[in-house]
Amino acid sequence: MKTTVTWNQKMQFTATDEAGNTTPMDAxxxxxxxxxxxxxxxxxxxxxxxCTAMDVIAILNKMxxxxxxxRVEASTEMTETHPKVFTAIHLRxxxxxxxxxxxxxxxxxxxxxxxxxxxxxxxxAAPITWEYAFE
Amino acid sequence: MKTTVTWNQKMQFTATDEAGNTTPMDAxxxxxxxxxxxxxxxxxxxxxxxCTAMDVIAILNKMxxxxxxxRVEASTEMTETHPKVFTAIHLRxxxxxxxxxxxxxxxxxxxxxxxxxxxxxxxxAAPITWEYAFE
Numbered sequence: 001m002k003t004t005v006t007w008n009q010k011m012q013f014t015a016t017d018e019a020g021n022t023t024p025m026d027a028x029x030x031x032x033x034x035x036x037x038x039x040x041x042x043x044x045x046x047x048x049x050x051c052t053a054m055d056v057i058a059i060l061n062k063m064x065x066x067x068x069x070x071r072v073e074a075s076t077e078m079t080e081t082h083p084k085v086f087t088a089i090h091l092r093x094x095x096x097x098x099x100x101x102x103x104x105x106x107x108x109x110x111x112x113x114x115x116x117x118x119x120x121x122x123x124x125a126a127p128i129t130w131e132y133a134f135e
Numbered sequence: 136m137k138t139t140v141t142w143n144q145k146m147q148f149t150a151t152d153e154a155g156n157t158t159p160m161d162a163x164x165x166x167x168x169x170x171x172x173x174x175x176x177x178x179x180x181x182x183x184x185x186c187t188a189m190d191v192i193a194i195l196n197k198m199x200x201x202x203x204x205x206r207v208e209a210s211t212e213m214t215e216t217h218p219k220v221f222t223a224i225h226l227r228x229x230x231x232x233x234x235x236x237x238x239x240x241x242x243x244x245x246x247x248x249x250x251x252x253x254x255x256x257x258x259x260a261a262p263i264t265w266e267y268a269f270e
Contacts, residue, residue: 001176001177001180001210001211001213002180002208002209002210002211003177003181003184003208003209004184004206004208004209005188005206005207006204006205006206007188007192007202007204007205007206011192011193013185013188013189015173015181015184015185017173017174017177017181019170019173021159021170021172021177023158023172023178024156025181025182025189027189031189032193035154035156037156038150038152038154038156038158039152040183040184040185040186040189040253041136041182041186041252041253042136042138042152042156042182043158043178043179043182043185044179044182044183044253044256045136045137046138046140046150046152046158046160046175046178047175047177047178047179047182048175048179049138049139049140049150049175050140050148050150050175050178051175051176053140053142054148054160054166057142057146058146067142069141069142070141070142071139071140071141071142072139072140073137073138073139074137074138074140075136076136076137078136079252082250083250083251083252083255085252085255086136086252086256114217115217116218117213117214117217117218117221118175118176118179119218120218120220120260121220121221121257121260121261122256122260124259124260125255125256125260126256
């Protein structure tokens, strides 16, 4: 996998992946950022939530129990000193639709235990806990 | 830090951070993706490259040796089996401008050793190597 991150100006950067997709980034306001995109660490957390969300959709589709709606809320605790790293990560899967609880639990476990590469990598840095809710 | 990743349709998702910035994501084509954004794992790699790129700009600014241009090219080796994780990460800092080599090296080392939280986390999953080039 490859990516290129190019400096634009101030603390603004643009990432370009191999397919040509571009993603803006900016620093936090206290580090000179001006809100022109998520921070790099935000992108990492978004990648984690997206990775497992995709797994859950794909697995529930295979189980013939797709949800009507799904979102994954991710939250972290972090160190106060450099390097600022996640010390705990929590994922909350919020599902809408007629998805049996046992299938949802199995899908989440399969993602966290077997399929989600981002979870597998970040779990080496911080514990990942999860819960789910229907709404 | 918080983020929410919401399923749109097919394998397309949108991440929304606390400041309201949105980032699209899509799966790889072989997993049903249609190119509507980077993959989650791409975002993680982009976050890594962006994190250290921001550090290097900020440190070179403090050293009164800002570059004219900077990009960070990131590449990985990955496992073939699930969970697909990075097994090696390489960063190439490409600099344009009158930046003394010793200052550039020091800035990169300070980022990798002290400041870049994403590097500190991902290094627990895979070794990170780096080089630099002027152009």
